[in-house]
Structure formats: structure tokens, C-alpha cells
Amino acid sequence: MCTQWIIYNHILCDTKIISKSQRKKEQETIVLIVGAGPAGIATSACLILLSIPNIVLEREDCYACLWQKKAYDRLKLHLAKNFCQLPHMAFLLSVPTFVPKNMTAQKWVVTAKNRVLGLVEEYVGEFLVVATSENSEAVIPNIYGLDNFKGLVIHPSEYENGNKFGDEKVLVVGAGNSSMEIAYDLCNWGAQTSIVIRSPKHVLTKELGQLGMMMGSRLFNEKGMPKHKSPYHWKGEHGLYCVGFASAGLFGISNDAKNIANDIFH
Template sequence: MEEVDVVIVGAGPAGIATSACLNHLNISNAVIEREDSYASLWRKRSYDRLKLHLAKQFCELPYMPFPPNYPRYLSKNEFVQYLEAYVSHFKITPRYDRVVETASYVGEKKWCVRVHNTLSDVQEMYLAKFLVVASGENSEGYIPQVEGLNSFKGEFVHSSEYENGKKYDGKNVLVVGSGNSGMEIAYDLTNWGANTSIVVRSPVHILTKEIVFLGMVLAKYLPLKVLDNIVVILGKLKFGDLSKYGLTRPKLGPFFLKENEGQAPIIDVGSINKIIAGEIKVVPSITKIQRNQIKFENGYSNHYDAIVFATGYKSTVLNWLKDGDQLFNDNGMPKHSFPNHWKAEKGLYSAGFSRRGLFGISIDARNIADDISFALNQNKKSN
């Protein structure tokens, strides 16, 4: 049994940022990670051409800015290099290959975390005054239930398994999901010679990274409604009316949707020009899959060789957290919205669940470390 002030579950950016903030304040902590490396989603489960969609000043972790020679928009490899330097600088030492089986609040105001070490095949136990859930929103890839999917004779994968489109040259590929990952994967597939379609079920805002950067700068000074009006106008000037291509705009503004519903705008990497040129076909929701034939709600059907599900992730917190109903809902997401999502009673915290990307992770990490430091100091005074 090991006793520390804080146990952190998850060694993604949220977990290592929280550990860094705690180390900065000399608060003992143990980071528990089920994979064999930190930031495994970035290292092993992201496609080759992935880049940060936001400018670097909105993506840096606490106490360590990006090197000045880094570009404004980082590639996946550049961000991983930054994380390597970050972990080394703050002396973060995650315990890898450890699967949390249960975490429960026990007597003496402590959390008991039972862990299976998959390398040594032994059980470990940690006791801590505080528990930080940093396994994040992207814990497990989500593939929706689609009628007939089990009959599909081609390949279907989640976007976390997609690396690049090399093997899909000349094949008919359907991308399901029109978020940033889906749009970028569709773009990549066409560059590799695939005949690409993408399912777009809902209205989406299409913006450029420059428009989003301007919006994030102006957000410090303008009311949300005014900001959204400016950003929408710029988006219209850049892309025009895309409704004839199957892309419509939501009635609510992009920054409002991001802040209140966690729905990010599409930051175009070149997919829109390919949609206009007919190289990427936009289709509505799937109604049925019958072997390799896929039917859509507008009556269109086509033969596909592969499907890539860019349909997001789901939280797995409730699989192991036994006393977390004060903080998490039935979907394993915080009950309360930002900025009140990160803290509950009994020393329980969440990091990386704000739906605000790396910028939100940095806010969470600082808040959690400061709150724990305050609680520990108060406890010392009372004793």
C-alpha cells in the first residue's frame, strides 16, 4: 500500500498538467495510467496529419510556454515533443500499465484506489486525501449502433485507429461524423485517392483557423453575442452559402455553442474546397447497412468498401469510480457545466472534462492544485 496526498487517474495532458501543478507546490501525487506511455491518445491513437487547430498560446500547459521557434499551429509530433519536455521538466513519473479497478471513499477521509498492475499481474492499493479523475472525455472510442453494421463486409474502424489513407486508394470510403476529425480524415482520404463521402447530420459552423484565432483574441473584450456576429459574418464572407452542398449553419453562434454545449466549429483544412469540387460527397444520416450497400435518409445508397467512424469518445469513469455521483452524471461526465464542473466534496476533482480542449485543461489543473494546497494548509492550521 502506498499513501500520497493525491492520486491522479490518467496520464494524458490533463493528468500530467495536474501533476506538474502539484509538483510545483510540493504536493505528493501518484499518476496512474493504464497504457504504457503518457498521452497515449496523441502518441498512438491519432492520425498522421493531425495538427492543433488552435494557436499555440491557447494550447500550452501550466508554467511552460511553447518554445518561441515553434510555429503558431503545432503538428502532432511537435506537440508530443513539447509533452516530453514538460514531463521531464516537472519530474512527472506516471505508473504505467496499471488499470484502476475501483476507487472508493473510505474512512479517515481518504480515497482507496485499487489497481491491477498488468505487467507484474499483481494488485496494488493507493490511499490518498484527494482523487483527481483525469481519464478525460476521450477515454474510449464510441461507435454508434447502426442497423445492419454487423452485416458490413468491408472494414470499419474508429478514427482512433485511423493513421492515413494510403491503403484506401481507389476504394469507396464513408466517414461518419462531421466534426474536425471527420472533416480532416475525409480530406486526407481524398489526398490518398479514396472516393470519399462524409455523413453530416446536423448544421455546422465552418471557419478558418485565422477566424477562430481572431475570435479567441476578441473574446477577452467583446460580449459573446457581438463576438459571434462578427465571426459568423467572416465565415460567410470566406465560404459563402454552402447549403447546396449539404452544409447548413446553426442558428446559434459558434462561440456560444462551444461554451454552452461543447460543440466546436469546423476549422477548415481544405475539405470545403474538395466538397465544392465534388471530391468529397456530403450525405445525410445512415438508415441501413446491408452488406456493403449503405442507404441514407434522403434515399441515396451506395456501395462502400470501408467506414471510418469519427463519432467521438465516451467517458469510462463509472466503470471504476464508486463514490462519484456527486460529481459525475450517468454518462460519466460532470453534472455541472463550466466553470463549476471540476470540484465536488470529499476531495474529488475532475480534470479535462470541460469540453474546452487544452486551454480548459490548463485552467482545471491550476484550479485543482490551488484548491488542494489551500485545503492542506487549512488542515495544518487546524492541527
């Protein structure tokens, strides 16, 4: 007969079915905690903040089973909330003095499919950070006549180097960072490279561009860096954040990440 245990390690959790043939397998840690009720969860949280590895074992399919599944609907804590809060997780001021069982906190819920296990997983958090990138999807514009073109058409995400383009005529469309870098690489491989640009561009060296970013981060116009939104473009409402949408490359991503982490921390 199989015994089902739910293994909780702070926030992330996985379900493991321990069968007869698997009982000899060992999983080693520093501290084993049996029971994912308030006592087990509180102990685990304190250990984690001290960087002490631990695993919480629970036979039910959820944590705090007595509170979630085996308590009547109108149940409230009989002591004031300041006497019932767990370590490092104080109740918010908006929570009633005597906490009811069915009080639902406003939290973000994200449902995702685990492609490795083929399972649908649900993640719940007080804050949500959207870091899906502003250029993660390859886009090739619908250009008239492109369907009849007999040559190769690729997106920069598919380009590796110009080795196979030596002595070939290659047209690079656009003058963004990737376009200029690829055009330069093609030339180094001997390709006959041309660039087509929709509107006039200012071409700067990397060093001059770096100097401009350091000295004039608030001087960008509406078509470039978000002048009027910086440095608050990363913060939304109700615990919603976005990172990497400042059109500032890794420099902007680094700043966004630091700002978000500090804001959540405080």
C-alpha cells in the same frame, strides 16, 4: 534466509525481497534512512521538499509499525496535537486535541491492478483527481445494416493514414475534429471521400476558431462548452476533481489542471 524490507519513498512504495543471490546488487541514492517510523518519515519528507533523493528502509510490512500494530486500541497522544505534528503536515482543525490511535481520516481509497507485476495495489489520498478522459473508449454506433456491410469499418482511433484507401470510396460519419481531419487526409491520398452529418454545422478555420475561444469563452451554449458551469466545472465536493471534461481540447485540459493544482495547493 530472506529478509523483507519495505522501501518507502514519500508516497509511492514498492516491496522488495532481498535474497542471498541479490545481496550484491546495489541501489544508490544520496540519503539512506533506516526505519519508517515518525522520525524516518519526517526526515524523508523534509529531504524530498529540498529535492534530495532518499530511500527509507523498513523491516516491517508498514510504516509507523509501533502505532499501527503494537499499540492498544484506546491509545491517545499524551501531548496536544500541536506538539506532535510532523514537519510540513499539520493536523487539521477538526482533529481532537489529543489524537487517538483509531481516528480514521476521510480519504479516498483507489484499488488498482499492476499489470506488470500482477499485484493488486491500494492508493490512499486526501484528494482524488479523475482524469480518465471523455473519449478514451472507442464507440461505433449501432447502425441498421452495418452488420451486412462487406467493406471495412474502423474507428478514428484505428486510422493511421489514407495510404491504403487511394482511389477507394470512403464515407466519413460525423463532423467532429477527427472526422474533418481524416476526411481531409483521405482526399490528399486520392480517396473518393464523402461526409455524412446528422445536423447542420458551422465550419470555421482554425484561426477563426482560436479567435472565438479567446474572445467568447463564456458564450458557448448548452450543446457546446458548459457556459453556466465554467469556470467551476472541474471541482466537485469532498476533494473530488475532474480534469479534461470541458470539451475544450488541450486548451481546456491545461486550464483544468492549473485550477485543480492551485486549489489543492491552497
